[in-house]
Amino acid sequence: MNLIDAIRTIPDYPRPGILFRDITTLLGDPRAFRQSIDELVQPYAGLKLDKVAGIEARGFIIGGAVAHQLSAGFVPIRKKGKLPGTTVSIAYSLEYGVDEMEIHADAILSGEKVVLVDDLIATGGTATAAAQLLRNLGADVVAACFIVDLPDLGGAARLRAMDVPVHTLVEFAGH
Ligand code: AMP
Numbered sequence: 001m002n003l004i005d006a007i008r009t010i011p012d013y014p015r016p017g018i019l020f021r022d023i024t025t026l027l028g029d030p031r032a033f034r035q036s037i038d039e040l041v042q043p044y045a046g047l048k049l050d051k052v053a054g055i056e057a058r059g060f061i062i063g064g065a066v067a068h069q070l071s072a073g074f075v076p077i078r079k080k081g082k083l084p085g086t087t088v089s090i091a092y093s094l095e096y097g098v099d100e101m102e103i104h105a106d107a108i109l110s111g112e113k114v115v116l117v118d119d120l121i122a123t124g125g126t127a128t129a130a131a132q133l134l135r136n137l138g139a140d141v142v143a144a145c146f147i148v149d150l151p152d153l154g155g156a157a158r159l160r161a162m163d164v165p166v167h168t169l170v171e172f173a174g175h
Helices: 030-044 058-070 125-136 155-161
Strands: 008-011 019-022 051-055 073-079 087-093 098-104 113-121 140-149 166-171
Touching: 030 058, 030 140, 030 166, 051 058, 051 125, 058 073, 058 113, 087 125, 098 125, 113 125, 113 155, 125 140, 125 155, 140 155, 155 166
Parallel strands: 051 073, 051 113, 113 140, 140 166
Antiparallel strands: 008 019, 073 098, 087 098
16 A cells, blocks of 8 residues: 555644644554554664664654564653653754753663664654764664655755665655
């Protein structure tokens, strides 16, 4: 099936002018969900990966399934203040202002091979900060993968400029 048909677009959410690419319809479709995970893991099937890192919150759903399929561990990257143990954090820019994301300091051992997962990459502000956070712990960020790419916003190019290979399944032109 064509995965793009399983993704719903909601105009003007969360703000006027945004076309929100809603993957909950894809997650709710058994064939589309399975196909998405199969296609996401395909490039990494032969690699010995240690961890999959998922970005809160939709990256947890997809990253958990990807980690299971690859027999890798799963590590959450969360918004500030949500993780109970000792954390390391990184600040990153949003459209208005800055935010912080965190990871448990002992979640990744230096040199471990990690794949970063989220549902969608837009400007790449979130994913590039997450990749940097993983590298700050000594991770070898071998790849990042997303169901949806908005290539006109340049996020995948920004990740590739950090030497992180990027794998995406569906593209929407524009924003
Ligand atoms: P960015 O940091 O600009 O790459 O934004 C990526 C994050 O924001 C991801 O966690 C996405 O889930 C969310 N996001 C950004 N733009 C959209 C959009 N048009 N539709 C759905 N989610 C989006």
